[in-house]
Amino acid sequence: MTEPVPASPNAIAALADEGPESPPRSQWQDVWEQFTRHKGAVMGAGFLIFVTLAVLVGPWIWPLDPQELDIRNKDLRPIYSALWNGTANVSWAHPFGTDNLGRDQMAQMISGGRASLAVGWAAMLLSLIIGTAIGVAAGFFRRLDGVLMRLTDLFLSLPILPLLLVAVTLFRQPLRANFGPEGGMFILIVTVIGITSWMPTARIVRGDILALKEREFVLAARSIGTTPWKIILRHLLPNVLSPIMVSATLGLATAIITESSLSFLGVGFPSDYPTWGKMLADAVPRMIDYPERVMLPGIAISLTVLSVNYLGDGLRDALDPRLRGR
Secondary structure, three states: OOOOOOOOHHHHHHHHHOOOOOOOOHHHHHHHHHHHHHHHHHHHHHHHHHHHHHHHHHHHHOOOOOOOOHHHHHHEOOOOHHHHOOOOOOOOOOOOOOOOOOHHHHHHHHHHHHHHHHHHHHHHHHHHHHHHHHHHHHHHHHHHHHHHHHHHHHHHHOOOHHHHHHHHHHHHHHHHHHHHHHHHHHHHHHHHHHHHOOHHHHHHHHHHHHHOOOHHHHHHHHHHOOOOHHHHHHHHHHHHHHHHHHHHHHHHHHHHHHHHHHHOOOOOOOOOOOOOHHHHHHHHHHHOOOHHHHHHHHHHHHHHHHHHHHHHHHHHHOOOOOOOOO
């Protein structure tokens, strides 16, 4: 009978448990790493942060009143127009030029961006709350599913722009009398946009809730007597956070475009209150002579909406485990 060969010291050292080399990665680290791989999303987030900070901090850096009239300095061209037109009427005191009433265009861009983004964020939050509530109720409670989904189909079939125009026409004067010209129109526009744009969020959330409520962890919570509201708050809502965040970015872009459309049509904020859409409407009659007055707010709207859309694409790829790593 042969004797066993003793193990070498190197083999014993190789089998020794030295512990993990690094702590395990968290889910949010994976999400952040995937998000940073999406170059468009990173650029979109950076531009959106830049625009938001510009409209918030801008009035302290550029304190000119956007509604102040200066007829002596009307129709000044932007300073960059001197690059292709050396005889252009420019002034360093108004780097973006002035309009036909002498109002500073840079101050109007800052003030208009603040109004447009404020309406976009507020309307997006309102539509998100309504859509999430209706989607969760329709997906979790079977008795409410048919009624709420038919209500969603009804809102989807309505012509949104004519409905917005009718609502603004009916409720503009009472709200202006109670909350002032700017405050009343802000409340009205946010409410109307929020009420008419919650349907995609509701349908997305409902579909995810229908799939999640049959999962094992939800059945286990039901078996131990957990109330439906606790199941919704603790188990279902955290798991539908990904589509909600993506829907939020798309809702922000939709709200900004809708507000700009209303202001362009002249049914938004008062005529002397600047927004990007109102600046476009004021610039259209003289756009051949002063094309930069159309380009400045138009580019601002386009780049802001484009950055929000890229941000939504990046969040969708980062938050969805099935797409992570592509």
